[in-house]
Amino acid sequence: MTSLSSSHRIDLSDPEEVRAIVAAGKRSGLVKESATAGPKSDSGKFDAAAIRKIVEEAKATGAITSPISILDPATIARIGKDVLTTTGVVSQWIDVDPGTAAHWLQNNFVNRPLVQDVVDAYARDMAAGQWVQTHQGVAFNDLDHLIDGQHRLSAIIKSGVTVRMMVTFGLASKIKGKEMTTMDCVDRGRTRSVADQLKIQHGMKNGSIIAALAGGIASICNNVRTRRLSVGQTLEIYRAFQPSVDFMIAARPQEHGLKMTGVLAAFAFAMQGAAEPAVIRTMFQDLCSGNGLYDDMPLCHLRNFLVSDDAKLLNRGMDRGIAELTLQAIYQQGNLESIMELKPALDGLQHFRALQPERVAAIANIFKLPKNVKGVAPLLARADVETGVEP
Numbered sequence: 157m158t159s160l161s162s163s164h165r166i167d168l169s170d171p172e173e174v175r176a177i178v179a180a181g182k183r184s185g186l187v188k189e190s191a192t193a194g195p196k197s198d199s200g201k202f203d204a205a206a207i208r209k210i211v212e213e214a215k216a217t218g219a220i221t222s223p224i225s226i227l228d229p230a231t232i233a234r235i236g237k238d239v240l241t242t243t244g245v246v247s248q249w250i251d252v253d254p255g256t257a258a259h260w261l262q263n264n265f266v267n268r269p270l271v272q273d274v275v276d277a278y279a280r281d282m283a284a285g286q287w288v289q290t291h292q293g294v295a296f297n298d299l300d301h302l303i304d305g306q307h308r309l310s311a312i313i314k315s316g317v318t319v320r321m322m323v324t325f326g327l328a329s330k331i332k333g334k335e336m337t338t339m340d341c342v343d344r345g346r347t348r349s350v351a352d353q354l355k356i357q358h359g360m361k362n363g364s365i366i367a368a369l370a371g372g373i374a375s376i377c378n379n380v381r382t383r384r385l386s387v388g389q390t391l392e393i394y395r396a397f398q399p400s401v402d403f404m405i406a407a408r409p410q411e412h413g414l415k416m417t418g419v420l421a422a423f424a425f426a427m428q429g430a431a432e433p434a435v436i437r438t439m440f441q442d443l444c445s446g447n448g449l450y451d452d453m454p455l456c457h458l459r460n461f462l463v464s465d466d467a468k469l470l471n472r473g474m475d476r477g478i479a480e481l482t483l484q485a486i487y488q489q490g491n492l493e494s495i496m497e498l499k500p501a502l503d504g505l506q507h508f509r510a511l512q513p514e515r516v517a518a519i520a521n522i523f524k525l526p527k528n529v530k531g532v533a534p535l536l537a538r539a540d541v542e543t544g545v546e547p
Contacts (some may be wrong), residue, residue: 253318257309277384278311293322297329372421377519400427413467418478429512454488457498
């Protein structure tokens, strides 16, 4: 017997319902001992007062062990063990320090190539204290070979911090009667992207473009690569530039070149730092429409390039260069310069960075990793040898 959700009322006059509740409690393990509904009234129906007394006594003796409702489908009965020990498999929470991570990576014999961007992204979260405990961690098979977690372990070494993780030992290296191995089943699911999480967990219907623009703005604020932002980093950047990002999303055109992330991120960045954001908004609208643009104007040169056939060859890997070119056009347009050709330069980038130094520094700081952490360099070299990755 357990407490019930407010949406359900027990009909104590119905013996079948009472028996069903008791039976369900036994099956789920919530009722440890044999429990009956108690004495019946003269009419043959269960006596409500007697049932309540039995329930109170059962709670006092521990026969009823959980307040979880067995009738509420929204609740989960926690009837397992804290540490799983089945057929040699053991899962434990372990505080993994850089030394342990390097030691475990020595058993990383057969794995996919290490992706340094992933390691850096994980390490940034770890160093910033944003790495949270989940059921996903590190796993070894029954030969003590590392079969999952090489990026996490490498990130622990790079960040120089100790991280608590769920670690599983003893997974079968061979599946009886099968050609496959346990590792064949690891990381086979579809990964949730940052855009997915923004939509699902944070209710942002424009999660995809928000994630893209946050990445573009991060690149503008940094002199280093800023790939693979986490959800937390994406939200931090979005909140810092939200008014201008929201405008760019609402005003985004359909033409391929004009709606490139580099273009939109550059305008959002310039708009957020400008003394008169309305001037930058008007520039973007003119760029999209072409109205009022003359041949010697920087924005006209930018538009001609973005709507040309050459722009069809632009891809996401070119966003940083496109952003710098766009900022240069905005800068020159604001200075009323007449030009024969729009050339790549960093004057615009540096100008709009200088207009918002605190915001730029805060974003750049997200991507800084610890340097010269005591004892980390030898561990990195040691891990790099094992994983075949260049330092």
